[in-house]
Amino acid sequence: MSDTPRVGTPGTQTGNTIRDSALGLVPETVSEIIALNGHVWNDTIVPPALLEIIRLRNARTVNCVFCKSVRYDVARADGLTEERADMIAPGYQDSALSEREKSAIALADCYLGFPAGIAPDLAPRIAAAFTREEIAAVLVALMTFNFTSRTAVSIGGMPEEPLPIIELSVSVTTD
Amino acid sequence: MPDCTSLTLDRHLAPAGASAESFARLWAGLWTQRRIPPDLLELCRLTFARLHDDAGEMAAANPAVALAAGQRDAVLAGQAPADPAYAAALLFAEYYWLDAQSITDEAADAVKAHYGEPGLVLLIEALGLIDGRIRTARCLRDLSAHTSAKEAAHV
Numbered sequence: 264m265s266d267t268p269r270v271g272t273p274g275t276q277t278g279n280t281i282r283d284s285a286l287g288l289v290p291e292t293v294s295e296i297i298a299l300n301g302h303v304w305n306d307t308i309v310p311p312a313l314l315e316i317i318r319l320r321n322a323r324t325v326n327c328v329f330c331k332s333v334r335y336d337v338a339r340a341d342g343l344t345e346e347r348a349d350m351i352a353p354g355y356q357d358s359a360l361s362e363r364e365k366s367a368i369a370l371a372d373c374y375l376g377f378p379a380g381i382a383p384d385l386a387p388r389i390a391a392a393f394t395r396e397e398i399a400a401v402l403v404a405l406m407t408f409n410f411t412s413r414t415a416v417s418i419g420g421m422p423e424e425p426l427p428i429i430e431l432s433v434s435v436t437t438d
Numbered sequence: 439m440p441d442c443t444s445l446t447l448d449r450h451l452a453p454a455g456a457s458a459e460s461f462a463r464l465w466a467g468l469w470t471q472r473r474i475p476p477d478l479l480e481l482c483r484l485t486f487a488r489l490h491d492d493a494g495e496m497a498a499a500n501p502a503v504a505l506a507a508g509q510r511d512a513v514l515a516g517q518a519p520a521d522p523a524y525a526a527a528l529l530f531a532e533y534y535w536l537d538a539q540s541i542t543d544e545a546a547d548a549v550k551a552h553y554g555e556p557g558l559v560l561l562i563e564a565l566g567l568i569d570g571r572i573r574t575a576r577c578l579r580d581l582s583a584h585t586s587a588k589e590a591a592h593v
Contacts, residue, residue, distance in 0.1 A: 264539045264541075265541070265543050265546070269543065269546045269547075269550070269555075269558065270550075270555040270556075270558055270559055271555060285555075285559055286559060286563070288555055288556040288559050289473065289556050289559050289560045289563070291467060291471045291473070291560070292464060292467060292471070292560065292563055295460060295463055295464045295467065296464065296563075298460050299457065299460040299461055299464060302455075302456040302457035302459075302460045303457045306455060306456040306457060307454070307455075307457060308455075325538065326539060370577070373577050373580075374573050374574065374577055375573075378490060378491070378576070379490070379572070379573035379576045379577060380576045380577060380579075380580045381577050381580035381581050381584065382580075382584075383580075383584045386580060386581050386583075386584030386585050387584070387585055389581065390581060390585045395453055396453040396454065396455075398581070399450070399451045399452070399453040399454035399458060400453075400454040400455070400457060400458075402451065402454075402574045402577065402578070403451055403454045403457045403458050403461050404457070405570075405574070406461065406567070406570035406571065406573075406574055407457075407461070409566065409570050409573075410563065410566025410567055410569075410570050411566070413534070413538045413562075413565075413566050414559075414562050414563055414566055416538035416539055417534060417538045417541055417546075417562045417565075418559070418562065419541075419543075419546075
């Protein structure tokens with residue numbers, strides 16, 4: 264992994280962390296990416312704590328050091344304590360997470376896997392845990408978290424060592 | 439939904455509402471922007487289809503893009519294009535697909551030499567969208583197939 268960023272930033276200080284990042288170099292996409300992030304967090308039928316669980320699962324799989332250090336305020340307000348966040352790890356199946364939360368992690372792992380896909384024995388469990396609308400919302404959120412974290416890793420300049428946990432307001436990444 | 443691919447995904451995600459609409463707009467914008475040629479992005483999609491060994495994705499054709507004769511078959515066969523800009527982008531795409539952490543500075547510099555820093559950022563974003571949509575389509579196809587089979591078994 265490159266220890267220096269491969270591209271610069273637009274040099275703006277708008278207060279929006281996405282717009283002020285390297286993604287701001289592409290005006291054709293950055294506004295829709297910000298809007299998408301806002302819709303994922305603010306206009307979804309899936310609770311923020313559940314979204315945060317799949318975001319953190321993705322962050323750990325992609326190994327995005329920045330993403331792993333962030334905790335969104337709305338998820339903490341929705342009950343995702345640090346103790347519960349620590350359960351999103353190997354062995355989560357035996358943790359105190361709810362069955363619905365475990366099913367969300369299982370779906371995330373299906374998406375993130377090589378090959379991606381849902382095994383026959385797992386599909387009924389996922390279909391039972393979520394409505395059709397919720398599955399669509401979780402998958403849109405997963406795609407959003409996945410492509411933004413992989414973008415951060417691809418651009419480079421990420422520290423090797425873990426960063427301290429920081430709470431971030433969703434509002435700094437949305438409109 | 440056996441027909442679900444990265445190219446037809448949006449209608450299957452529509453139940454998610456506003457987030458799906460926004461994701462669809464971002465996707466649609468890839469095929470009208472001018473930083474990276476859309477036919478190159480389609481070759482990236484076919485490259486990922488090959489790497490995923492996804493027959494449905496490989497068979498699908500993007501109606502927004504007209505590929506030159508032979509381009510499609512060459513990429514599906516794993517052959518690097520003769521155009522150095524296209525070759526650089528497709529090599530970068532293969533690193534990205536394998537693991538974003540495996541991308542070398544040389545591979546990134548080669549893309550920047552042809553498309554600049556904004557072009558590299560746009561390519562990275564596009565690769566994430568393409569791969570994410572292929573992955574999601576696979577999950578939805580499996581979910582439909584396996585739950586339909588189970589429901590049928592109970593009838």
